[in-house]
Amino acid sequence: MWKDVSAPYSKFESWFYDSYIAPAMVPFLDQLQEELGIDLPEKGFLLDVGCGGGQILGEIAEKFPLANLFGADLSEEQVERANHRLASYKGRVQIRQGSALNLPFPADKFDLVLSNGSIKHWPDQGLGLSECVRVLKPGGRLLIIEADRGCRQSDVDRLFAHSRIPSLFRPLFRTLFLLKVSGPSLDMDDTRELAGNLALAEWSVSRIKNLPGWVLDGIK
Numbered sequence: 001m002w003k004d005v006s007a008p009y010s011k012f013e014s015w016f017y018d019s020y021i022a023p024a025m026v027p028f029l030d031q032l033q034e035e036l037g038i039d040l041p042e043k044g045f046l047l048d049v050g051c052g053g054g055q056i057l058g059e060i061a062e063k064f065p066l067a068n069l070f071g072a073d074l075s076e077e078q079v080e081r082a083n084h085r086l087a088s089y090k091g092r093v094q095i096r097q098g099s100a101l102n103l104p105f106p107a108d109k110f111d112l113v114l115s116n117g118s119i120k121h122w123p124d125q126g127l128g129l130s131e132c133v134r135v136l137k138p139g140g141r142l143l144i145i146e147a148d149r150g151c152r153q154s155d156v157d158r159l160f161a162h163s164r165i166p167s168l169f170r171p172l173f174r175t176l177f178l179l180k181v182s183g184p185s186l187d188m189d190d191t192r193e194l195a196g197n198l199a200l201a202e203w204s205v206s207r208i209k210n211l212p213g214w215v216l217d218g219i220k
């Protein structure tokens with residue numbers, strides 16, 4: 001992944017992301033839920049595309065105890081981690097190995113399709129987004145969250161302040177984030193251009209408060 005941004009995460013990358021980076025996002029989930037007004041029907045269907053080790057799905061499973069939760073990820077290592085982490089929710093959480101470019105789900109299935117930090121890896125981002133829209137029910141909601149190529153350094157520092165990375169190493173990780181994570185990602189204008197081609201009734205792209213990222217928020 002460090003050499004080729006669209007290659008599947010290796011065992012080491014999966015472990016590193018799951019241990020040090022994903023936990024830094026979790027404290028922001030309440031803020032995001034409030035800011036974005038994220039909700040689901042009681043027994044609604046949600047898909048997390050590029051779900052990684054399933055930390056976000058785990059939080060969602062606690063908040064929406066009757067919802068049917070699905071995850072898809074390209075990396076077998078990440079699927080294994082997510083299955084292990086979410087084993088106690090068996091029956092209402094299912095993780096599948098698969099690509100965002102060819103989602104292993106029928107059309108019009110989900111009330112909410114969510115993706116955090118994954119679209120920068122998709123080799124055809126327009127195709128991946130149109131797959132996310134295909135599997136959404138009419139009226140369903142799309143939330144794509146990603147590192148912003150035009151992010152502020154202070155927002156990167158705020159993200160790492162919540163990570164398990166020792167403070168001595170954080171300047172190094174800030175540089176790596178800017179070079180290897182936000183650098184190869186999309187900025188808000190790129191995302192608006194892609195969103196304009198989707199079969200969405202309404203959409204917006206905005207910066208997320210206190211995080212080095214943007215959100216594409218749409219309704220099918």
Ligand SMILES: C[S@@+](CC[C@H](N)C(=O)[O-])C[C@H]1O[C@@H](n2cnc3c(N)ncnc32)[C@H](O)[C@@H]1O
Pocket residue numbers: 006008009017022025049050051052053054055056072073074075078098099100101115116117118121122123
């Ligand atoms: C930065 S991690 C984010 C993981 C998780 N969403 C989170 O926030 O903790 C990006 C994830 O996207 C997955 N990914 C990369 N390319 C993908 C693709 N084409 N289709 C589906 N998942 C992909 C990777 O395997 C990785 O687990």
